[in-house]
Amino acid sequence: MQASFQRVSWIARVTFLEAVRQRFFAFLLILGAAMALSSVSFRVLDFGHGELKFIADFGFGGMFLFGSVLAVVMTAQLFFSEMDNRTALTLLAKPLGRGEFLLGKFAGAWAVLGVFVAVLAGLLGAVLWAREQELLLLAEQAGKVPPTFSAAGLAQFALLQWLRLGVVASIVLAISAVARTFLYAVVVGALAVVAGQLQWIAQDAILKPSESPAYEAVLWCTSRLLPNLQQFNIGDALVLGTTGVPADAVGAVAMAGAAYMAAYVFLGALLFKRREI
Amino acid sequence: MTAAISVRHLTKDFRVGLRGLKLRAVDDVSLEIPRGQVYGLLGPNGCGKSTTLKIVLGLVSATAGEVSILGCPSATPEARRRTGFLPEAPYFHKFLTGRELVRYCAQLSGVPSADVAAAVEDALGLAAMTDAADRPIGTYSKGMLQRIGFAQAVVHDPELVILDEPTAGVDPVGSAAIGRMIHAMRGKGKTIVLCSHLLGQVEQVCDRVAIMDRGKLVLEGRVDDVLSRRDRHVLTVESMSPAAREAAEATLAAHGAVVTSVTHPRRSLEDLFRELVTGSRDA
Amino acid sequence: MRRFAPWLCAGLALFAAGTMAEHAWRGVRPQIPEIGRKQLEPTLGQGVLLGILGGLRTVVADLTWIRSYVLWERRDRAGCEALMRAACALDPHSRYFWENTGYAVGFDLAHWEIRRRGGYAKVPAETQDRLFKAYARRGIEILEEGRGHAKVSTPLVLCAAQLAEIKLKDHRLAASYYQTAAEAPDAPWYAARICAQTLWEDGRREEAYRWLRQYWTTRMLPKEDGFPDDLQRLRMMEDVLGVRAGLRIPRQAWEN
Numbered sequence: 001m002q003a004s005f006q007r008v009s010w011i012a013r014v015t016f017l018e019a020v021r022q023r024f025f026a027f028l029l030i031l032g033a034a035m036a037l038s039s040v041s042f043r044v045l046d047f048g049h050g051e052l053k054f055i056a057d058f059g060f061g062g063m064f065l066f067g068s069v070l071a072v073v074m075t076a077q078l079f080f081s082e083m084d085n086r087t088a089l090t091l092l093a094k095p096l097g098r099g100e101f102l103l104g105k106f107a108g109a110w111a112v113l114g115v116f117v118a119v120l121a122g123l124l125g126a127v128l129w130a131r132e133q134e135l136l137l138l139a140e141q142a143g144k145v146p147p148t149f150s151a152a153g154l155a156q157f158a159l160l161q162w163l164r165l166g167v168v169a170s171i172v173l174a175i176s177a178v179a180r181t182f183l184y185a186v187v188v189g190a191l192a193v194v195a196g197q198l199q200w201i202a203q204d205a206i207l208k209p210s211e212s213p214a215y216e217a218v219l220w221c222t223s224r225l226l227p228n229l230q231q232f233n234i235g236d237a238l239v240l241g242t243t244g245v246p247a248d249a250v251g252a253v254a255m256a257g258a259a260y261m262a263a264y265v266f267l268g269a270l271l272f273k274r275r276e277i
Numbered sequence: 278m279t280a281a282i283s284v285r286h287l288t289k290d291f292r293v294g295l296r297g298l299k300l301r302a303v304d305d306v307s308l309e310i311p312r313g314q315v316y317g318l319l320g321p322n323g324c325g326k327s328t329t330l331k332i333v334l335g336l337v338s339a340t341a342g343e344v345s346i347l348g349c350p351s352a353t354p355e356a357r358r359r360t361g362f363l364p365e366a367p368y369f370h371k372f373l374t375g376r377e378l379v380r381y382c383a384q385l386s387g388v389p390s391a392d393v394a395a396a397v398e399d400a401l402g403l404a405a406m407t408d409a410a411d412r413p414i415g416t417y418s419k420g421m422l423q424r425i426g427f428a429q430a431v432v433h434d435p436e437l438v439i440l441d442e443p444t445a446g447v448d449p450v451g452s453a454a455i456g457r458m459i460h461a462m463r464g465k466g467k468t469i470v471l472c473s474h475l476l477g478q479v480e481q482v483c484d485r486v487a488i489m490d491r492g493k494l495v496l497e498g499r500v501d502d503v504l505s506r507r508d509r510h511v512l513t514v515e516s517m518s519p520a521a522r523e524a525a526e527a528t529l530a531a532h533g534a535v536v537t538s539v540t541h542p543r544r545s546l547e548d549l550f551r552e553l554v555t556g557s558r559d560a
Numbered sequence: 561m562r563r564f565a566p567w568l569c570a571g572l573a574l575f576a577a578g579t580m581a582e583h584a585w586r587g588v589r590p591q592i593p594e595i596g597r598k599q600l601e602p603t604l605g606q607g608v609l610l611g612i613l614g615g616l617r618t619v620v621a622d623l624t625w626i627r628s629y630v631l632w633e634r635r636d637r638a639g640c641e642a643l644m645r646a647a648c649a650l651d652p653h654s655r656y657f658w659e660n661t662g663y664a665v666g667f668d669l670a671h672w673e674i675r676r677r678g679g680y681a682k683v684p685a686e687t688q689d690r691l692f693k694a695y696a697r698r699g700i701e702i703l704e705e706g707r708g709h710a711k712v713s714t715p716l717v718l719c720a721a722q723l724a725e726i727k728l729k730d731h732r733l734a735a736s737y738y739q740t741a742a743e744a745p746d747a748p749w750y751a752a753r754i755c756a757q758t759l760w761e762d763g764r765r766e767e768a769y770r771w772l773r774q775y776w777t778t779r780m781l782p783k784e785d786g787f788p789d790d791l792q793r794l795r796m797m798e799d800v801l802g803v804r805a806g807l808r809i810p811r812q813a814w815e816n
Contacts, residue, residue, distance in 0.1 A: 047656045061616030085368040093334045093362035095354040224578025237591035249587030256584040259577035267570040276337045
């Protein structure tokens with residue numbers, strides 16, 4: 001077990017090193033960071049949401065948009081670079097299980113996504129803090145209640161985003177395990193992200209009574225096989241504290257995300273075992 | 278003693294196209310590769326030799342037949358732990374140094390942590406890569422890539438080493454270096470399987486050969502046995518005058534022998550090249 | 561059987577994860593703004609999808625609102641309303657979008673429609689009146705919908721009251737909205753005054769007096785200056801209604 005863990009960690013380490021050296025990663029990180037930092041300049045476009053909400057939304061958007069692109073494209077690329085360059089031949093000829101290989105690739109990709117989310121969350125936190133200080137002064141002068149944000153809530157949101165991107169990466173790996181080409185894996189992975197973001201429509205429909213049992217059964221299956229990625233999207237409540245989120249609800253989302261990651265990596269390992277290299 | 282590799286009635290079909298037509302890559306191949314020898318697996322491109330090796334290594338599943346490595350069913354971690362593999366035209370992560378790559382492979386191959394450093398140095402030394410070990414792999418020449426590939430294949434001291442086209446694209450000096458590594462491994466009692474279509478090299482280093490064509494095994498045996506022609510002889514004579522030659526031919530004719538040709542022996546171009554460029558190599 | 565066991569395990573793992581996710585979703589669902597899918601359908605191909613997917617809802621809602629201005633300038637009735645409704649659907653917590661959509665639909669669109677049909681001189685007065693009322697009702701419907709979503713709803717009620725008063729000429733409905741607005745904790749003072757005025761003009765004079773007296777006594781009098789203008793208004797009502805001296809509001813020390 002320990003030896004297996006060590007092998008996985010070595011694959012993850014090399015995968016991480018390969019990923020952080022990619023220009024694509026740096027490009028998306030810079031774009032996301034620019035989006036978070038420039039939000040203050042764009043606040044003139046805001047229509048009465050409250051400045052901190054507008055700034056936070058820019059940051060959340062960067063994490064969602066560029067994080068999703070990174071999770072789909074980079075994960076598929078890290079897998080297919082091993083296949084196309086045939087480094088996988090060298091590695092899998094060693095006493096390394098295919099499940100260990102896939103888990104290592106996932107762990108490496110997820111670690112990179114963690115760096116991405118942490119950097120963007122850090123920048124967003126800095127921008128929010130700086131603007132909060134300015135607004136505190138203005139509110140004091142005007143005798144109003146100043147807007148505030150929660151740094152702990154931002155940390156929780158970043159953790160949830162990391163989990164969401166982990167779920168996306170695990171789905172992309174499972175798709176890559178059967179896909180013949182990189183492009184196919186990226187296109188299907190992107191569609192899975194869109195479907196996952198819209199899956200809550202199916203889940204909302206289940207929560208309402210339906211007249212057709214067949215329709216309900218299809219929705220029931222869909223809502224279990226495809227993760228509801230919208231449930232990680234509670235940044236407003238966590239960061240701006242407008243409504244507040246019960247701690248157990250955040251924990252339940254995190255657990256569900258972890259369960260999906262484990263299930264998709266397991267499925268990917270099964271599919272990868274059948275693949276001829 | 279069990280064979281290093283035992284293949285019995287191995288068949289592999291690939292399905293191609295939307296209609297799933299079968300393409301038979303390996304057709305009922307059976308062979309035994311004895312331990313401690315250098316074994317050459319020859320054949321033209323597409324004859325099924327690489328597919329056979331991939332099945333042996335568990336990278337591709339067999340349609341039918343059985344394969345075992347050193348007595349263990351192939352594709353098991355135990356079998357792979359005792360096997361080293363250098364793929365054709367190997368490619369490694371360019372950002373790693375040679376030493377990092379070999380250490381990475383040693384760890385994946387299950388070398389105990391305490392022994393990794395020594396194993397890495399041994400493998401680098403065997404592949405004559407110690408001097409370049411701290412350079413990123415992206416800066417290596419083709420020959421160096423093959424040698425670092427050889428080092429990663431042997432770092433865990435496997436009993437069986439499988440080399441797929443180890444000299445493809447490598448200059449003769451580099452090929453000779455790889456030949457020396459193969460000899461060194463044989464000297465340690467290892468079994469080496471060499472998959473190549475460079476017949477001259479196989480002839481020089483292999484003890485036994487098998488030739489495959491269109492997925493079938495068409496010849497298998499000791500190199501000396503399969504190459505020698507028992508009905509013909511070669512005498513190599515130094516300082517022979519025309520008179521001596523006439524006398525020799527007359528004597529041979531008197532015994533019923535027929536001299537078909539008398540020529541001067543030639544050294545190979547490869548020998549001449551190696552003789553001229555040795556010492557200026559960067560391989 | 562052994563061959564299928566791993567696949568069965570994978571399926572079970574996915575179903576277990578799905579069940580956990582459904583449970584988690586019930587917990588966080590109230591924190592995620594509802595998306596009005598029907599309102600978004602006409603604009604889905606215009607970048608709005610990005611907002612639905614999550615993360616950028618506020619920003620996309622703002623950009624959608626800005627684009628609606630372009631169509632407002634062009635007097636594109638259908639396009640402008642679709643984009644405004646899309647902005648509301650993307651960010652339903654925003655009072656600004658609901659209020660301005662209500663105003664635009666309730667007050668402006670009828671004018672555009674009349675112009676499209678040839679202008680005020682050409683369109684019969686009855687048709688104009690019908691159009692004003694139809695769009696005002698639509699505006700009120702939007703504002704009512706917004707009240708269910710927006711965090712601050714008093715301005716929406718006031719907007720609905722204005723539509724009912726000015727366009728529908730329905731003083732009873734307008735008074736009801738003004739009353740609701742006036743009773744809200746964040747109500748502007750003018751809401752109470754207009755409420756009383758509307759009731760008065762609707763012929764419900766005694767009701768107007770009772771309501772404004774109650775409001776003035778409980779919410780205005782305790783304030784620093786006691787709202788003398790409103791007391792003066794109440795005195796005028798007492799005079800007109802002929803309220804007996806003993807039943808009138810007691811004279812205040814600061815009263816002229």
